[in-house]
Amino acid sequence: MASAPPLPESNSPDVEAMGAEELLRWGYAEFGDQLCLTCSWQKQSSALVHMVAELGLPLDVIELDTHLFFRESYETRDRLVRRYGLNLIQPDVLTVAEQHRHEGPNLWERDPDRCCHLRKVEPLIAALEPYDAWISGIRRDQSPSRAETPKLQWSERYGVWKVHPLVDWDEQRVWAYIKVNEIPYNPLHETGYRSIGCMPCTKPTRPDEEERAGRWAGSDKLECGLHVEAPAST
Numbered sequence: 001m002a003s004a005p006p007l008p009e010s011n012s013p014d015v016e017a018m019g020a021e022e023l024l025r026w027g028y029a030e031f032g033d034q035l036c037l038t039c040s041w042q043k044q045s046s047a048l049v050h051m052v053a054e055l056g057l058p059l060d061v062i063e064l065d066t067h068l069f070f071r072e073s074y075e076t077r078d079r080l081v082r083r084y085g086l087n088l089i090q091p092d093v094l095t096v097a098e099q100h101r102h103e104g105p106n107l108w109e110r111d112p113d114r115c116c117h118l119r120k121v122e123p124l125i126a127a128l129e130p131y132d133a134w135i136s137g138i139r140r141d142q143s144p145s146r147a148e149t150p151k152l153q154w155s156e157r158y159g160v161w162k163v164h165p166l167v168d169w170d171e172q173r174v175w176a177y178i179k180v181n182e183i184p185y186n187p188l189h190e191t192g193y194r195s196i197g198c199m200p201c202t203k204p205t206r207p208d209e210e211e212r213a214g215r216w217a218g219s220d221k222l223e224c225g226l227h228v229e230a231p232a233s234t
C-alpha cells in the first residue's frame with residue numbers, strides 16, 4: 001500500500017484552523033481535478049454539494065450507492081443533480097440478486113460487515129483509483145468512533161488524502177446552512193431519520209438517542225467500514 005505523499009512545502013498550512021470553504025478552496029488548489037466528493041444523499045451531502053458549487057469547484061461527485069437506498073435518497077440525488085448539474089460518477093456494485101446468489105439471501109442480516117464491504121468499501125476503493133484526494137462529509141460529533149477525525153488525513157486503505165470540511169460542524173450548523181441557503185435535502189430527515197443509509201439497516205431515532213442510533217440498530221456495528229482503516233471482514 002502506498003505511503004502518504006508529502007504535501008508541497010508551500011502548501012502546508014494549518015488546515016485545522018481553516019473553515020469549511022477555505023479548506024475546500026485549499027484542497028482544490030492542492031489536488032485540482034484529482035480531488036473528488038462522495039455523496040450518500042444525507043444532509044451533509046446537500047451542504048457540501050452546495051458549497052462546492054458556490055465556490056465554483058468543478059469536482060467529480062462519486063455516488064456511494066449500494067442499490068439499497070431509500071426512494072427518497074434517490075429523489076434527493078435527482079433534485080441536487082438538476083439544480084447543480086453534478087458530474088456524477090456511479091461505481092459498479094454487484095446487484096442484490098448477484099449477492100443473493102453468491103452469499104445467500106439477506107447478507108445484511110447475517111454478516112453486515114461483509115455486506116458493507118462488498119457494497120460500499122470495494123466499490124469505493126475502485127472508484128477512488130484515479131483520484132489523489134477525497135472530500136467526505138463526516139462529522140466528529142456523529143459518533144465516538146469519529147470524535148478524533150482530523151480535517152486532513154492520509155488513508156492507507158484508499159491511497160488518497162481525505163478532506164473533511166464539516167468535521168467540526170454540529171448537526172444544528174448543518175441544518176442552519178441548508179435552510180439559509182434553501183438547499184434541497186433528504187425529506188426522510190423530517191420523519192425521524194437523523195442518519196440515513198440502506199433500507200434494511202436504517203431506522204428512525206427518538207430525539208433522545210444519538211444521531212446514528214438508527215444505523216444497524218440492535219447490533220454492535222457502528223460504522224459501515226468506509227471511514228475505518230482496518231480492513232472489514234471480507
Ligand code: SF4
Nearest residue numbers: 108112115116198201
Ligand atoms: S448498510 Fe446494510 S444493506 Fe447497506 S451495505 Fe451495509 S449491511 Fe448491506
